[in-house]
Amino acid sequence: MASKKPSITEVVLRDGQQSLIATRMKTEDMIPVLPLLDKVGYSSLEVWGGATYDCCLRFLNENPWDRLKVFKKHFKKTQLQMLLRGKNLVGYKEYDDTVISLFIKNAAKSGINIFRIFDSLNDINNIKSSIEYVNREGENSQGTICYTTSPVHNEKYWLNLSKNIEDIGAKSLAIKDMAGLLRPNVGYDLIKKLKKNLNIPVYLHTHSTTGLADATNLKAYEAGVDNIDTSISSFSNLYAHTATESFISMIYKDDENPFDMSLLTRIAEHFQSIRPKYKQYEGSMRGVDINMLLYQVPGGMLSILEKQLVDLKKQHRLKDLIDEIPRIREDVGFVPLVTPSSQIVGAQALMNVLDGERYKTLNKEFIDLVNGKYGKIPGTIDKKLLNKIDKLDIKDDQEITFSIENEKSEFKKFCVSNNIKDFSNKETDLLNYILFPKEAQDYYLSLNKHTYNDIVGLQEGFGLYID
Numbered sequence: 001m002a003s004k005k006p007s008i009t010e011v012v013l014r015d016g017q018q019s020l021i022a023t024r025m026k027t028e029d030m031i032p033v034l035p036l037l038d039k040v041g042y043s044s045l046e047v048w049g050g051a052t053y054d055c056c057l058r059f060l061n062e063n064p065w066d067r068l069k070v071f072k073k074h075f076k077k078t079q080l081q082m083l084l085r086g087k088n089l090v091g092y093k094e095y096d097d098t099v100i101s102l103f104i105k106n107a108a109k110s111g112i113n114i115f116r117i118f119d120s121l122n123d124i125n126n127i128k129s130s131i132e133y134v135n136r137e138g139e140n141s142q143g144t145i146c147y148t149t150s151p152v153h154n155e156k157y158w159l160n161l162s163k164n165i166e167d168i169g170a171k172s173l174a175i176k177d178m179a180g181l182l183r184p185n186v187g188y189d190l191i192k193k194l195k196k197n198l199n200i201p202v203y204l205h206t207h208s209t210t211g212l213a214d215a216t217n218l219k220a221y222e223a224g225v226d227n228i229d230t231s232i233s234s235f236s237n238l239y240a241h242t243a244t245e246s247f248i249s250m251i252y253k254d255d256e257n258p259f260d261m262s263l264l265t266r267i268a269e270h271f272q273s274i275r276p277k278y279k280q281y282e283g284s285m286r287g288v289d290i291n292m293l294l295y296q297v298p299g300g301m302l303s304i305l306e307k308q309l310v311d312l313k314k315q316h317r318l319k320d321l322i323d324e325i326p327r328i329r330e331d332v333g334f335v336p337l338v339t340p341s342s343q344i345v346g347a348q349a350l351m352n353v354l355d356g357e358r359y360k361t362l363n364k365e366f367i368d369l370v371n372g373k374y375g376k377i378p379g380t381i382d383k384k385l386l387n388k389i390d391k392l393d394i395k396d397d398q399e400i401t402f403s404i405e406n407e408k409s410e411f412k413k414f415c416v417s418n419n420i421k422d423f424s425n426k427e428t429d430l431l432n433y434i435l436f437p438k439e440a441q442d443y444y445l446s447l448n449k450h451t452y453n454d455i456v457g458l459q460e461g462f463g464l465y466i467d
Helices: 012-021 027-039 052-058 064-074 097-109 128-136 155-167 184-197 213-223 244-251 261-281 299-311 315-331 341-355 364-370 383-391 404-417 427-435 437-447 452-461
Strands: 007-010 044-049 079-084 112-117 140-146 172-177 202-206 227-230
Touching (some): 007 244, 044 064, 052 064, 052 437, 097 112, 097 128, 112 128, 155 172, 172 184, 184 202, 227 244, 315 341, 341 364, 364 383
Parallel strands (some): 079 112, 172 202
16 A cells, blocks of 8 residues: 555646536636635646636636636635646647747746646647746646557557656646546556656546546555545536545545545535536436446536537437447547547537438548648548548648737737727737637627726626736
């Protein structure tokens, strides 16, 4: 039994709520409990990135940078952590290095200490620049392996990838098991070898979808893992993660437990009290789904796909959709299913099911994935699919020279033409526009519907200021 206790990252403010309520939790429902979370003694709190940035603008009419200001104000003892999609940042396409650099600079300035950087294809070239820019800011660049299982993903593959991540400058390594596929004994062996082969800390992030997470986390502790991700009990399990209180109880005796369990109970009660407000966004899964060991659908992806089917009044096709996903995944060389590859494969699966014919309709992103525009595919692509795509008369997009100054000019024109305050001179607002132009435009237009005093009052309620 391991004597060294891993530190704990609390994920309720990001992945916990992303997995269970489709990332719809509003900042106002987080604020009351933030001082308590800061007192717990977590090594870090995952608070930003992933789908939270997108959802703030798209659904919640919030500025994601304002949310980060709230966290920075309230968290004085605990490091803040975010999830970054390498060259995709917090979006769904590849961004220019000038944007990546600007984003990371502002995120670090705004309070992010740990940047968990991943690429959906585990293509190291897609995370290299982000690691470099995080290191430049003096923060923790956490290189990530997106764990999956397939004929091409074996222990040797993971050990080589992890060593390469360390060699390009990552300050720590995360195993990101987004679909709960890492079996306890496999995880134990992998972490033992990683700890032997690497000189940087090893973090583990796994999901409860398959029912393996608790045992996998415990075996990871026995193998000497440095950090484990958990979510407070009232936002745990199902598509999410091991409950924080449960994991603490696994590794500590009552008389040696450094965590205040009554404090954790108060935190759990708060999130329990606000969860009913988001009932419409919860998935239908109850218990565990061991079939995910075959389907490999991440928790966040599954809840979103289910919501899409409900909106289309096609919820009875969920089983067909889930059956189709691993078939497509094999066709495209066993890509791991995590943003953006999970959305691309999920969208294509939805088309196949609704069309009643496989690959009758091919979306552009799927074609780009097959053609290697998202990075190197780990396995071999199905020949029939390749032939079908090769026969399509697809014209490559014209190369457009990207310039932040051009984006700033376009944003300025938008503000002037709509007679609203010019937001283009502030880097974080400019980043909103570059990353999510339509959603950002809708957000800034909505601000104009309120009086200046309304906005000041709203932001002061979040402990913010206008600048």
